[in-house]
Amino acid sequence: MVSLTVNGSPHQIDADPATPLLYVLREELALNGAKYGCGLGQCGSCTVVVDGEAVLSCMVPIMLLEGREITTIEGLGTIDEPGPLQQAFIELQAAQCGYCIPGMMMSAHALLRRNARPSEEEIREALTTNLCRCGTHMRILAAIRRAGELMQAASLPAADQGRAG
Amino acid sequence: MGILQEEITRRSVIAGAGGLVLSFSLNRAFAQEPLPAMPPAPPETLPGSLDDERFLDSWIRIDPDNSVTVFTGKAELGQGIRTALLQVAAEELEVDPAEIRLITADTGRTPNEGFTAGSQSMQNSGTAIRNAAAQVRALLLAEAARRFGMAATELRAENKAVLAKDGRRATYGELVSGQMLHVEAQPQSALKPPGTFRVIGKTLPRVDIPGKVTGQPAYVHDLRLEGMLHARVVRPPSPAARLTEVDASAAEALPGVVAVVRDGDFLAVVASKEFQAVNAMRALAANARWQEGETLPDQTDLAAELQRLESEVGTVAEAGMLSSDGKIFEATFSRPYQIHGSIGPSCAVAQMKADGTLDVWSHTQGVFPDRAAIAEMLAMPEDKVHVIHMEGSGCYGHNGADDAAADAALIASKLPGKPIRVQWMREQEHSWEPYGPAMLMKISAALDDQGRIASWAYDLWSNTHSTRPGGAGALLAARHKAEAFQPKPAKLNISPSGNGDRNADPLYVIPNKRVLWHFLADMPLRVSALRALGAYANVFAIESTIDELALIAEADPVEFRLRHMEDPRARAVIELAAQRFGWDNAQMPRNRGRGFGFARYKNLAAYLAVAMEVDVEPETGRVHVIRAVSAIDSGEIVNPDGIRNQTEGGILQSISWTLYEAVAFDRTRITSTDWSSYPILRFASVPQSVEVHIVERPGEPFLGTGEAAQGPAAAAVANAIRDATGKRLYDLPFTRDRIRNAVGRA
Ligand code: FES
Numbered sequence: 001m002v003s004l005t006v007n008g009s010p011h012q013i014d015a016d017p018a019t020p021l022l023y024v025l026r027e028e029l030a031l032n033g034a035k036y037g038c039g040l041g042q043c044g045s046c047t048v049v050v051d052g053e054a055v056l057s058c059m060v061p062i063m064l065l066e067g068r069e070i071t072t073i074e075g076l077g078t079i080d081e082p083g084p085l086q087q088a089f090i091e092l093q094a095a096q097c098g099y100c101i102p103g104m105m106m107s108a109h110a111l112l113r114r115n116a117r118p119s120e121e122e123i124r125e126a127l128t129t130n131l132c133r134c135g136t137h138m139r140i141l142a143a144i145r146r147a148g149e150l151m152q153a154a155s156l157p158a159a160d161q162g163r164a165g
Numbered sequence: 166m167g168i169l170q171e172e173i174t175r176r177s178v179i180a181g182a183g184g185l186v187l188s189f190s191l192n193r194a195f196a197q198e199p200l201p202a203m204p205p206a207p208p209e210t211l212p213g214s215l216d217d218e219r220f221l222d223s224w225i226r227i228d229p230d231n232s233v234t235v236f237t238g239k240a241e242l243g244q245g246i247r248t249a250l251l252q253v254a255a256e257e258l259e260v261d262p263a264e265i266r267l268i269t270a271d272t273g274r275t276p277n278e279g280f281t282a283g284s285q286s287m288q289n290s291g292t293a294i295r296n297a298a299a300q301v302r303a304l305l306l307a308e309a310a311r312r313f314g315m316a317a318t319e320l321r322a323e324n325k326a327v328l329a330k331d332g333r334r335a336t337y338g339e340l341v342s343g344q345m346l347h348v349e350a351q352p353q354s355a356l357k358p359p360g361t362f363r364v365i366g367k368t369l370p371r372v373d374i375p376g377k378v379t380g381q382p383a384y385v386h387d388l389r390l391e392g393m394l395h396a397r398v399v400r401p402p403s404p405a406a407r408l409t410e411v412d413a414s415a416a417e418a419l420p421g422v423v424a425v426v427r428d429g430d431f432l433a434v435v436a437s438k439e440f441q442a443v444n445a446m447r448a449l450a451a452n453a454r455w456q457e458g459e460t461l462p463d464q465t466d467l468a469a470e471l472q473r474l475e476s477e478v479g480t481v482a483e484a485g486m487l488s489s490d491g492k493i494f495e496a497t498f499s500r501p502y503q504i505h506g507s508i509g510p511s512c513a514v515a516q517m518k519a520d521g522t523l524d525v526w527s528h529t530q531g532v533f534p535d536r537a538a539i540a541e542m543l544a545m546p547e548d549k550v551h552v553i554h555m556e557g558s559g560c561y562g563h564n565g566a567d568d569a570a571a572d573a574a575l576i577a578s579k580l581p582g583k584p585i586r587v588q589w590m591r592e593q594e595h596s597w598e599p600y601g602p603a604m605l606m607k608i609s610a611a612l613d614d615q616g617r618i619a620s621w622a623y624d625l626w627s628n629t630h631s632t633r634p635g636g637a638g639a640l641l642a643a644r645h646k647a648e649a650f651q652p653k654p655a656k657l658n659i660s661p662s663g664n665g666d667r668n669a670d671p672l673y674v675i676p677n678k679r680v681l682w683h684f685l686a687d688m689p690l691r692v693s694a695l696r697a698l699g700a701y702a703n704v705f706a707i708e709s710t711i712d713e714l715a716l717i718a719e720a721d722p723v724e725f726r727l728r729h730m731e732d733p734r735a736r737a738v739i740e741l742a743a744q745r746f747g748w749d750n751a752q753m754p755r756n757r758g759r760g761f762g763f764a765r766y767k768n769l770a771a772y773l774a775v776a777m778e779v780d781v782e783p784e785t786g787r788v789h790v791i792r793a794v795s796a797i798d799s800g801e802i803v804n805p806d807g808i809r810n811q812t813e814g815g816i817l818q819s820i821s822w823t824l825y826e827a828v829a830f831d832r833t834r835i836t837s838t839d840w841s842s843y844p845i846l847r848f849a850s851v852p853q854s855v856e857v858h859i860v861e862r863p864g865e866p867f868l869g870t871g872e873a874a875q876g877p878a879a880a881a882v883a884n885a886i887r888d889a890t891g892k893r894l895y896d897l898p899f900t901r902d903r904i905r906n907a908v909g910r911a
Pocket residue numbers: 035036037038039040041042043044045046047056057058059
């Protein structure tokens with residue numbers, strides 16, 4: 001048994017401790033966000049956030065993750081109450097097939113937690129591993145900039161928010 | 166699980182309704198005059214796919230509870246077709262798009278619309294649904310008119326109900342009864358005039374995006390059925406390899422392994438958990454012996470190989486007499502084999518049920534042809550196979566989807582009762598999907614002393630670009646199993662929309678020309694449809710040549726194109742792209758260049774022009790597209806943001822093909838098996854901006870959008886590099902090595 005904390009909830013996982021996190025998220029926890037793309041650390045579609053850092057879940061065995069905070073896209077909000085990053089991707093229609101998008105969002109989540117106003121260079125740098133085959137790149141970049149704005153607006157005191165809006 | 170449960174309930178609801186049969190004839194609604202008793206005339210041509218599925222209720226169903234269901238044989242591939250089809254249905258039915266349930270490609274439920282390919286979904290399915298919806302609305306109005314005893318013109322349809330001026334109201338659910346919609350469509354529909362649109366032409370947010378960004382199940386990859394097992398296939402190490410020996414004991418001894426399946430050269434493992442299946446696949450692969458052969462062409466001399474394989478020649482276009490008077494430009498261009506490269510490898514789930522029927526969930530582009538092929542492979546009657554489309558990762562053509570479906574079906578047929586999920590590994594997707602075919606293009610063009618193109622000879626060497634529908638022989642599993650199926654021989658076929666010869670005939674006015682397709686029947690590498698087929702490389706070659714001719718004529722490239730273009734819609738996109746780009750002849754900084762590209766896709770669909778600005782680093786050979794500005798005319802606009810999204814994507818994907826992509830192989834094996842040996846566009850090289858300007862054409866037919874950018878974008882990159890460096894590049898892709906070699910150290 002390996003204990004994992006995913007999106008704030010503890011789980012006891014009955015799987016080989018060498019199993020990469022990706023398979024456990026998808027199969028044991030029935031979470032759809034993290035996607036298998038290559039299993040080789042080359043595409044980023046399996047990206048999740050562990051203790052604030054973007055991590056390729058296809059590469060990390062669960063035995064290394066006990067006691068760590070794992071966040072997946074399901075932890076950013078729900079379809080009825082989307083979080084700011086999700087809102088921004090919806091607002092800017094930043095998806096074609098959408099398969100790469102959760103990985104993009106988790107890379108962005110790790111970046112925006114550190115720095116809500118990243119430069120264009122910093123955004124691109126944070127997404128170096130993430131591949132998109134549909135060519136949705138421009139919208140992904142725009143959605144991440146927008147998410148930064150939404151997060152900043154949300155963290156301003158209410159009085160300022162009125163002014164900012 | 167949820168999805169299955171819902172399937173079953175919906176199916177029984179649909180099957181159970183419509184029990185009450187009233188003889189309501191279509192004639193009543195559309196009657197102008199009584200039908201004379203005459204022998205039946207041949208059926209009239211109906212709009213779009215209505216011509217093949219002629220009954221209104223094949224497309225639109227209204228239930229007594231006032232729910233509206235629309236059926237399409239087309240599939241969502243990430244192109245946003247669900248949303249666009251909902252828009253046309255909602256418009257003509259006078260319903261809110263959110264109130265419509267849309268059922269996509271499913272052999273048990275939807276019309277057969279062949280493949281979702283060729284940017285034809287709006288022309289075929291969009292046109293059918295739009296006309297069917299307008300005719301259903303007319304029937305409902307006529308029925309309400311009859312009940313209220315007033316003229317249909319006194320009534321209006323709104324929000325799933327018909328309203329009379331005196332305040333009387335009947336919902337669609339109340340009006341519809343029995344077989345009322347089970348009538349053949351008419352050739353003419355009373356379509357809403359463009360000025361009255363509420364939904365068409367407006368940006369409606371894509372209906373699938375909220376679920377996809379919050380982790381809802383959206384793809385066949387996310388399907389989890391009760392008792393589902395995970396399978397992995399052990400593919401041969403090379404295309405022609407035969408399995409000589411395998412020791413399954415090590416794999417069978419691993420935890421969770423349920424079965425090892427061998428059928429001829431087809432080898433697979435089945436396990437309870439997915440990662441157990443991956444481990445078992447590796448153990449099994451390590452204990453399999455294969456006999457391999459050198460069957461692949463020599464990649465270092467692909468041009469010669471393609472010419473050597475020529476089996477027949479077809480004439481694509483011919484006019485006047487070729488001549489070699491004037492100034493001549495001659496060149497040979499080439500394009501390598503390229504992959505679809507879906508980010509999510511192909512996946513399918515199949516279950517052989519106790520009643521002997523087989524369910525297959527697949528991201529195939531054609532549920533009906535895929536069903537036929539799978540039935541043939543398993544020697545089952547077609548009606549015992551049920552193929553249901555679920556989304557996959559974007560496919561851009563015929564990728565491994567159908568093969569993964571066949572893998573799952575073959576394994577499921579050997580383990581009845583259990584749902585079997587197969588997902589390909591990354592290396593398998595790179596090595597085994599059918600590739601976009603390599604091409605060779607030779608041009609000889611002559612310019613007269615007025616600076617006009619006088620003569621144009623174009624020779625193209627290529628395989629077919631589509632091996633669909635190919636029956637069982639098109640499926641890897643069927644080719645590998647002991648009772649093996651052979652691929653169907655490829656045939657040369659010259660058609661208006663083209664195949665390898667798509668867009669080989671330039672749209673420019675050229676009095677003397679000859680365009681030939683040197684057809685290769687043999688396929689040393691397995692190939693099939695990749696977005697835009699031959700248009701990608703043909704437009705690249707033609708538009709590169711146009712720029713060289715403009716240079717010889719000392720003309721501006723945009724002006725030179727306009728000089729040879731009569732079609733006003735073509736001229737409009739060329740002018741719009743140039744204007745929005747700020748096209749001029751001003752001196753650019755060193756190693757900067759601008760380039761232009763244009764084509765009308767298939768010479769009969771969407772018009773697209775694009776201008777780009779690029780920066781070239783001579784020392785590293787790195788090319789960076791700084792900005793791209795495009796203009797598109799794809800007929801009447803249903804969802805402008807959908808058109809922009811797909812066009813941006815097409816431009817970026819084409820930049821990726823053009824700068825980075827080539828399948829690599831030695832004489833035996835494919836050697837580009839992952840994203841490091843087959844690199845694609847990364848964020849560091851994405852342009853600063855990509856603009857898409859749409860020409861509005863209200864009332865014009867839909868022309869489709871998805872593939873229009875592939876050729877023009879490649880040409881714009883090539884022409885901009887030429888402008889920046891003074892060097893013309895002829896061979897795709899323009900890798901750093903090739904750029905360095907061409908540009909050298911100045
Ligand atoms: S699936 Fe993990 S990086 Fe590709």
